[in-house]
Amino acid sequence: xxxxxPQTNTPTPSIPxxxxxxxxxxxxxxxxxxxxxxxxxxxxxxLLKTSAxxxxxxxxxxxxxxIAAGVLMIHHGSEGGIWPANSGSDGFEGFVEYxxxxxxxxxxxxxxxxxxxxxxxxFWGGVLVALGLFTRPVSALLFVTMLGAVYFHLAxxxxxxxxxxxxxxxxxxxxxxxxxxCIFLMFAxxxxxxxxxxxxxxxxxxxxxxxE
Numbered sequence: 001x002x003x004x005x006p007q008t009n010t011p012t013p014s015i016p017x018x019x020x021x022x023x024x025x026x027x028x029x030x031x032x033x034x035x036x037x038x039x040x041x042x043x044x045x046x047l048l049k050t051s052a053x054x055x056x057x058x059x060x061x062x063x064x065x066x067i068a069a070g071v072l073m074i075h076h077g078s079e080g081g082i083w084p085a086n087s088g089s090d091g092f093e094g095f096v097e098y099x100x101x102x103x104x105x106x107x108x109x110x111x112x113x114x115x116x117x118x119x120x121x122x123f124w125g126g127v128l129v130a131l132g133l134f135t136r137p138v139s140a141l142l143f144v145t146m147l148g149a150v151y152f153h154l155a156x157x158x159x160x161x162x163x164x165x166x167x168x169x170x171x172x173x174x175x176x177x178x179x180x181x182c183i184f185l186m187f188a189x190x191x192x193x194x195x196x197x198x199x200x201x202x203x204x205x206x207x208x209x210x211x212e
Contacts, residue, residue: 048134048135048136048191048192048198048199048201048202048205049191049198049199049202059193059194060193060194061193062187062190062192062193062194063193063194063195063196065183066129066130066132066135066187066192066193066196067130069126069129069130069180069183069184069187070125070126070127070128070129070130070131071126071130072126073122073123073125073126073129073142073180074122074123074126074127074130075126076122076123076126077118077119077120077121077122077123077124077125077126078119078123079091079092079094079095079119080092080093083123084116084119084120084122084123084124085115085116085119085120086119087112087116092115092119095115095118096111096112096115099115099152100112100114100115100118103151103152103155103156104148104152118145118148121141121142121145122142122145125138125139125141125142125145126142129142129184129187129192131196131197132192132193132195132196132197132198132199133192133196133197133198133201134198135187135188135191135192135196135198136187136188136189136191136192136198137188139184139185139186139187139188140184140188142180142184143181143184143185143188146177146178146180146181146184147181149177149180149181150174150177150178150181153173153174153177154174156173157173157174159174160172160173160174162174162175
């Protein structure tokens with residue numbers, strides 16, 4: 001291919017246009033970034049997202065239930081003091097001696113360590129659920145903890161006349177952790193709902209990745 005020179009009116013060879021290709025390393029890096037973005041938009045982000053089956057007022061009813069369940073659970077995780085795992089206190093040592101040792105003897109390791117783990121899950125798990133932060137995995141941990149509480153009460157006091165019988169003090173010990181277990185199972189499946197830290201994090205993650 002050639003063009004005419006304006007001065008000599010003779011053909012001048014044209015310079016071929018060469019499209020520069022991106023270095024292989026740059027292409028590979030872009031592909032890795034794309035894979036990471038796709039991954040983050042998948043499971044990790046969806047872990048923070050409330051189930052799409054709940055929208056509007058249906059999802060809003062989760063807010064008071066989540067906050068109430070979380071705040072009340074904080075109290076259960078602080079035997080013998082304000083903070084969890086108050087080793088040496090009567091409340092904590094009593095939990096070790098009268099609950100963990102006789103009823104959870106099959107657990108490996110120290111009963112005191114398991115008692116501390118129980119306290120930390122209920123205390124800080126309650127805080128996180130109330131805030132709506134990492135609600136699904138935290139609720140799953142609390143669900144398992146409540147199953148342990150249900151087992152303890154059934155093993156120690158039985159069904160106490162359930163469903164139609166009654167006991168003298170009208171205290172049905174296994175019913176409360178059973179209800180808690182159902183609540184935390186629901187949040188583990190559905191997510192935190194609106195007015196939660198998870199909702200804000202999910203929106204920021206998805207918006208940030210969309211701008212990449």
